[in-house]
Amino acid sequence: MEELVGQLVGYLRGMWRFRWWGLALAWVVGIGGCIAIYMMPDKYESTARVFVDTQSILRPLMSGIAVQPNVDQQVAILSRTLINRPNVEKLITMADLDLGVRTQGQREALISELTNGLRIRGTGRDNLFTLAYADTRPDRAQRIVQSLVSLFVESGLGTKRQDTDSARRFIEDQIRNxxxxxxxxENRMKEFRLKNIGLLSENGQDHVAQISQLASQLDQARLELREAENSRDALRAQLVGEEPVLLPQTPTPSAVSIPEIDGRIDALKRNLDDMMQRYTDQHPDVIGAKRVIEQLEKQKLAEIETRRQAGPGAFGALNTNPVFQQMKLALAESEARVASLRARVGEYESRLAQARAASRLVPELEAELAQLNRDYAVHKSNYDSLVARRESANIAVEMDAQSAIAEFRLIDPPSLPSKPSAPNRLLLMPLAGLAGLLAGFALTFLISQFRPAFSDARMLREITGLPVLGTVSMLDTPERARTRMRGLAAFSGGVVAFVGATGLATFALHLIQR
Known part of the structure; x- marks a missing residue:
C-alpha cells in the first residue's frame, strides 16, 4: 500500500510540473465547448398520447361463442413494430416531407432521420402510448406526430382486418379440403358395405352373435322336429288297433276321397294359412309346407289313377271309421308338421354352414370397416370443428364491426411546442467545464510521461538499480518561498476563474432561456 501511495505521489509531482499546460488546455476546451453548445440548433418536440381501449362489454358476453383475440398483445406488438421502412415512407408522404427531396440520397437521409427520431413510449400497462418526435421546426414536428398518430390507428385496424381475412380464407380452404x-x-364406406352386405353386422349384432343365434334356432328346430316325429310314431302305433268300415263306392275320380292323404293336405293348408299370417313367402317353413302339399296332391292323383285302373270296386275298399278317420287326420297333421320342421332344420343348417364359412373373413372385414369408420370420424370431427370456428370468426367480425373491440382514443392531440426540448444547455455547460478540466488533467499526465523526472531518491534507486549514497536538498529562501506562493495563487486563481466562468455562463444561459 505504501508503494502504491508513493507511486501515486510521484505521478502527481510529475504532473505538477506541467500544470500550466493543463490549465491552458482546460480553458481552450471549456470555451470551445461552451461556444459549440450555444451554437447547437434548438429542437422542438411534439407529443401526442393515444389510449387503446380493449375492454368492451361484448367480450365477456360473447366468450365461448366468438373468437376472442388477444388485443392487448396485438397492440403491444404493433407499438414495437410500427416504425419500419414502409411505414416511414408512408409517413413522409402523409406529412409532405418529400417536397424538398430531389435525390435518392436525400430521401434515404430523411428516412434514416425519421426512423431514428420517432419515438413510441408505452407505460407497460393500461395501453397508454406517447408518440413523440423532435425537429428544428415546431410545425414540422407537429405534422409528423399527427401523421404518426393516423398511421398508428390505421395500422392497428388494418392489421386486425388483414389477420381476420387471412384466417377466414385459411378456414374456408380447410373446410373445402x-x-x-x-x-x-363416405364413398369408400358405401362401396365397402355394398360389397360385403351379407357379411356385415345386422341389427347391431356382430357375426359371432349371428352364428350363436342361428345355432340356437337350429337346436330349437331340431327339438321340435324330434317332438313331432315322436308324436307321429305314436299315432301310427294307435292306428294298428282300429277296426275298418267300408266306404261307399265313388263312381267318379273327382268325388274320390283318400282320408289319409286328404287329412294331411287339410292339416298342411291350415298350418300354411297360419304361417302366412306371420311369415313371408320366402320363409323356409312356408316354402317347405308348400312343397309337401304339392307332393301330397301328386301322391293323391297317382293313388286315384291306380284305383281307377284297378276297377270301380277299388274305391269301395277304403276303410273308414269315425275314430279311425280322426286318427288318420291327426297322423296327416303330424306328418305335415314333421315335413315342415325338416324343411326348417335344413334351412337353418344351410344358413349356419354359410355363416361359419364366412366367419373366417369377418375379422378382416370388421378391421377394415373399423379403419374406415375411424378415418371418417376424424375427418368429420375436424370438419365440424372448422365449421364451428368459421361461424365463430364470422360472429367476431360482425361484433368487431358493430362495437369496435379495440378503440383508439386520442387523449392529447399533437402539440405545437413553443420552447425547445433539446439540447439541454443548462446541463451541457457544466459538462463542458468538466470536460475541459479532464482534458487538462490528461494533458499534464501525458507530458509527464513523455518528459519524466526523478522526484526523490527512492524512485532514482528503483529505476536505475544503483545505490544512492545521499541527496542534496535545496535551501528554501524567503524569496523562493514567495515565488512559489505567487505561482500557487496564480494557478489556483486560474482554476477558480475557470470554474466561475463555467458557472457564470450557465447562469447567463438560464436567464436567456427564461
Missing part, C-alpha cells in the same frame, strides 16, 4: 375427404370416406 375436408369436404372432399369426407365425400371420399
Amino acid at each position: 375436408y369436404e372432399e375427404k369426407l365425400t371420399e370416406a
